[in-house]
Amino acid sequence: MSETTATIIFALVVLLGAVSAAAVLTWFERRLLGIWQDRYGPNRLGPLGIFQVLADMLKLLTKHDWVPPFSDRVVFVFAPTALVVAMMMGFAVVPFSETLYIIDIDIGLLFFLGMTSLAVYAVLLGGLASNNKYALLGGLRSAAQMVSYEVFMGLSLMGVVMLTGSFSLQAIVLAQVDGWYCFSQILGLYVFLIAGIAESHRLPFDLPEAEHELTAGFHTEYSGMKFAMFMLGEYLGLILISCMITTLFFGGWLGPDWLPGLFWFSLKTFFFICFFILLRAAIPRPRYDQLMSLGWKVLLPITLLNLVITGALALSLQGAS
Amino acid sequence: MTGSTTAELIPFIVYFGGVILLVLTMLGLSFVLGQRRTNKATNTPYESGVVAVGTSQIRLSVEFYLIAIIFVIFDLETVFIFAWAIAFFELGWQGYFAILVFIAMLGVALVYAWRCGTLEWGVKTRVGLEAKDN
Amino acid sequence: MMESLFYMAGFVAFTATVLSLSRTNATHALIYLIISLLAVAVMFYLMGAPFAAALEIVVYAGAIMVLFVFVIMMLNLGQAGEQRERQWLAPRIWIVPTLLALILLVEMALAITQISGTTSGVEVTPKEVGLTLFGPYLLAVEIASMLLLAGLVGAYHLGRRSIDRSRQS
Numbered sequence: 001m002s003e004t005t006a007t008i009i010f011a012l013v014v015l016l017g018a019v020s021a022a023a024v025l026t027w028f029e030r031r032l033l034g035i036w037q038d039r040y041g042p043n044r045l046g047p048l049g050i051f052q053v054l055a056d057m058l059k060l061l062t063k064h065d066w067v068p069p070f071s072d073r074v075v076f077v078f079a080p081t082a083l084v085v086a087m088m089m090g091f092a093v094v095p096f097s098e099t100l101y102i103i104d105i106d107i108g109l110l111f112f113l114g115m116t117s118l119a120v121y122a123v124l125l126g127g128l129a130s131n132n133k134y135a136l137l138g139g140l141r142s143a144a145q146m147v148s149y150e151v152f153m154g155l156s157l158m159g160v161v162m163l164t165g166s167f168s169l170q171a172i173v174l175a176q177v178d179g180w181y182c183f184s185q186i187l188g189l190y191v192f193l194i195a196g197i198a199e200s201h202r203l204p205f206d207l208p209e210a211e212h213e214l215t216a217g218f219h220t221e222y223s224g225m226k227f228a229m230f231m232l233g234e235y236l237g238l239i240l241i242s243c244m245i246t247t248l249f250f251g252g253w254l255g256p257d258w259l260p261g262l263f264w265f266s267l268k269t270f271f272f273i274c275f276f277i278l279l280r281a282a283i284p285r286p287r288y289d290q291l292m293s294l295g296w297k298v299l300l301p302i303t304l305l306n307l308v309i310t311g312a313l314a315l316s317l318q319g320a321s
Numbered sequence: 322m323t324g325s326t327t328a329e330l331i332p333f334i335v336y337f338g339g340v341i342l343l344v345l346t347m348l349g350l351s352f353v354l355g356q357r358r359t360n361k362a363t364n365t366p367y368e369s370g371v372v373a374v375g376t377s378q379i380r381l382s383v384e385f386y387l388i389a390i391i392f393v394i395f396d397l398e399t400v401f402i403f404a405w406a407i408a409f410f411e412l413g414w415q416g417y418f419a420i421l422v423f424i425a426m427l428g429v430a431l432v433y434a435w436r437c438g439t440l441e442w443g444v445k446t447r448v449g450l451e452a453k454d455n
Numbered sequence: 456m457m458e459s460l461f462y463m464a465g466f467v468a469f470t471a472t473v474l475s476l477s478r479t480n481a482t483h484a485l486i487y488l489i490i491s492l493l494a495v496a497v498m499f500y501l502m503g504a505p506f507a508a509a510l511e512i513v514v515y516a517g518a519i520m521v522l523f524v525f526v527i528m529m530l531n532l533g534q535a536g537e538q539r540e541r542q543w544l545a546p547r548i549w550i551v552p553t554l555l556a557l558i559l560l561v562e563m564a565l566a567i568t569q570i571s572g573t574t575s576g577v578e579v580t581p582k583e584v585g586l587t588l589f590g591p592y593l594l595a596v597e598i599a600s601m602l603l604l605a606g607l608v609g610a611y612h613l614g615r616r617s618i619d620r621s622r623q624s
Contacts, residue, residue: 004331011336065355081344088340103333110509117517124524132366140385147392154399162409220367225351296440304424311417334564389525390610394603396518400510401596408585416589426600430607437611
């Protein structure tokens with residue numbers, strides 16, 4: 001079997017793996033939150049209730065495939081599709097192990113940032129096309145939130161790029177053989193973590209969908225499979241952000257030799273997925289103005305400070321050695 | 322060279338095709354399997370159970386425009402920082418002081434936006450105006 | 456091979472731009488414009504400038520076009536637009552942009568691996584861009600930062616009047 005064939009098979013594995021992981025995550029999240037809050041969560045179907053995923057899928061598939069007659073129909077269908085495609089394409093540059101990756105381009109990190117910035121359109125166009133007041137307000141709100149946090153997201157990663165001298169994600173992983181960036185880039189990690197949650201608008205930063213103010217925000221008019229695609233995009237975003245945190249700050253697939261790199265990569269990513277879910281259980285939702293102030297007034301200065309400090313330290317250490 | 326790189330690329334194309342196929346399958350399946358029903362209120366916009374009043378063509382507050390402008394400006398500035406970060410060690414101290422000036426300008430922009438109250442949401446109070454009004 | 460890819464991207468960019476200009480619906484015009492920008496990104500890549508290509512996507516498609524969509528949402532060309540829009544809602548409008556986007560995506564994917572055979576014959580790596588910007592063109596970079604600051608001040612003062620108005624009401 002040639003290398004290309006192997007990579008093609010791996011690409012399909014990633015495709016199915018990411019989607020099924022996102023599907024299982026819907027059940028896993030409810031179970032984990034249940035345990036956290038001293039209740040059961042879905043535990044009826046199959047072992048530990050895992051077949052709940054299948055039941056939900058069947059239910060969503062048999063829902064009325066409704067496109068509001070008052071909406072911009074094509075844009076309405078296009079919006080959730082764009083979100084899923086953009087998020088899925090983000091996985092193309094993630095290095096899962098030394099040999100397992102779909103493509104390793106020299107602008108991999110910028111490709112990831114580009115894909116997340118294209119995801120904004122899904123929210124904006126979804127809100128605009130729905131022609132519903134809640135959807136419009138929710139879309140605008142979430143777009144303002146996403147673009148704000150996009151700025152710090154890009155900047156917070158620049159410390160890593162500085163130390164590596166490359167945008168290639170595989171090169172970034174290999175540069176961490178001597179030490180993970182989570183120590184030297186602790187400020188960058190902090191900002192990226194928060195920006196990542198805000199970018200995939202997960203709780204506690206799910207203000208676009210704040211039920212008590214905007215019913216469901218930009219996807220108020222969405223139902224059935226198209227709603228499920230927005231949710232799928234959100235869970236894919238969660239997994240993608242966890243993958244990127246692992247890759248950029250926690251040494252990616254690096255780990256002790258007695259287990260393959262893919263194992264270490266999955267373990268670390270799984271840890272961050274659990275972290276994001278438990279964060280949801282632990283922290284209440286802030287007000288919208290608080291969220292925006294946090295971004296511009298705290299996180300942006302921190303990122304700039306991180307760049308200045310990292311630059312000075314790295315250059316003087318290099319001069320000393 | 323090109324042969325080997327094209328070979329590297331094929332998985333990417335296959336992956337992209339797979340993603341498109343997956344999305345189309347999801348939409349197609351739900352279109353075929355979905356039930357169809359038309360009740361009295363099926364085709365009205367959702368407004369918490371109340372009959373919709375007016376259209377969704379509402380005036381939006383100017384904060385969103387300002388945030389979008391600030392975002393574009395800061396995004397452009399980050400691009401310069403991207404260019405610096407990638408060649409960080411090659412540029413050395415000279416590049417470091419250059420970017421320090423650049424970041425200082427960025428800081429000035431941030432402070433300006435902050436002082437003007439662009440970053441505040443809710444009721445707008447521009448610095449220096451409160452005294453006159455109250 | 457590379458040249459034909461380049462001309463294809465150029466054709467896509469040209470067609471998308473023309474269509475974007477001829478659209479009467481602002482949202483549809485914008486989507487054509489985004490496709491046109493993505494086509495230009497592919498052209499940059501083919502000319503051996505991967506960094507410029509990435510920036511074209513991150514800055515133009517990802518940031519400036521978002522601002523445009525914001526403005527469209529805020530202006531909300533309501534009543535008149537709604538009636539006109541109903542006439543144009545035919546799905547066939549979307550066939551062409553989708554096709555163009557697909558051609559572009561396949562092409563971009565093809566192009567990514569063939570960095571060696573660039574149209575201009577010279578490849579500029581991201582690192583070289585950084586070295587040049589912060590070397591000979593350092594002054595231009597600093598001036599650009601001042602220009603952006605001026606832009607921020609200008610934008611604020613344009614929007615200020617409506618802030619004051621919303622305060623009074």
